[in-house]
Amino acid sequence: MANSKSCFIIMPVTVPEIVKDRYRDGSEHFRHVLDCLLIPSVEKAGFNAIPPLARGSDLIHAEIIKQLETTDLVLCDMSALNPNVFFEFGIRTSLNKPVCVVKDDLTKHIPFDTGIINFHEYLSALEPWDLAKEITVLSEHIKASYERSDGKNTLWKYFGLRAEAAAYEGEPGSDNKLDLINLQLGSMLRRLDDFEKKSLFDYGKKIMLDSNKGDEGLSYLQLFAKNNDIDVKIIEVSISEDKAQVELVGLISDNQEKMLKAYIELFYGVSNVVFHEVPF
Known part of the structure; x- marks a missing residue:
């Protein structure tokens, strides 16, 4: 049965x-956090998980x-102090x-008073022996946050806010759409320029874990x-190179399959995982 809340x-x-x-899985770390921890925790808490949407570095898209x-709850991960996350x-x-x-446990300081916010801190290592407990504890935090909120944002009672923001209900005009296109084009051009300035080494570099894990590796995966x-x-x-055959x-x-694939990518430092089901 599908979850009714989002x-x-x-x-x-x-x-x-x-x-x-800081993160052993390098540039893929937060994708692994999403697949292995956040989505399972949200679903265990009884919500339909809506993952983050791809975005440009200079533009917060209308769908976001x-x-x-409109969603019933927003799960906000402030790890690494991402500016877009704070804006959202x-x-x-x-x-x-x-x-x-x-x-996560590697993000020590949030740049505002955390004493008035009930933060949950999770273990960034995503070890297989910790994940089951991490998912359970985080799912309870999600449920408790929603139940305590009574449909409101808890920061309001601390700051004494009175006037809520309201979404724009009209249709965007042609001038607004043109401005949006110009912003998107400008963002694309800046990112292309940045890409050209970076060396092939910078873009090809990735943190690889020791892939020769043998029986110990199989034990960890089975435990996960x-x-x-x-x-x-x-x-x-x-x-084989950047590919795991399982x-x-x-x-x-x-x-x-998605969860297991994400963990294998994390554990072996590969970007391509292929599963082969063998007969019983």
Whole structure:
């Protein structure tokens, strides 16, 4: 049965260069956080998870604003202090709607008074032996945040706010649409210019984990599967360059496959995972 309530997830979609070395899975870290921790926790809490939408560095898209306005809850991950996340958090707060706030253990300081906000801190390492507990604890935090909110944003009672922001109800005019196109074009040109200035080494560099994990690696993957109720037996994992070939026994759903794939990418440092189901 599908969940009737919706939760929009706002979080970093990239890892800033300045903090990339903190995360062992490098530039893929927050995708792994989303797939292995946040989405499972939101769904366990009884919500339909709406993942973050791809965005340009200079533009907050209209669809994101729509989700900030209409969803029952917003899960806000402030890890790495991403400016877009803070901007979206501000929009949601201005609408006086519920927010659940989290950050990872590597983000030590949030640049405002955290004493009035009930933060949840999760373990950024995403170790398989920790994930089941992490998902359970985070799901409880999500449920508690929503239930305490009574449909409102808890910051309002601390700051004594009175006037809520209201979404624009009219249709954008042609001038506004032209301005939007110009902004998008300008953003694309700036990103293209930045790309050309970077060396091939900068863009080709990635943090790779030791892929020669042998039986120990299989044990960790099997533990991860067990802790997340993925009823399969992993027979073998073969690593070739940036690809993992995984032989397993058992049937898994699309969501379970996505979760297992994300963890294998994290564990072995690969970007391509192919599953092969072998007969019982």
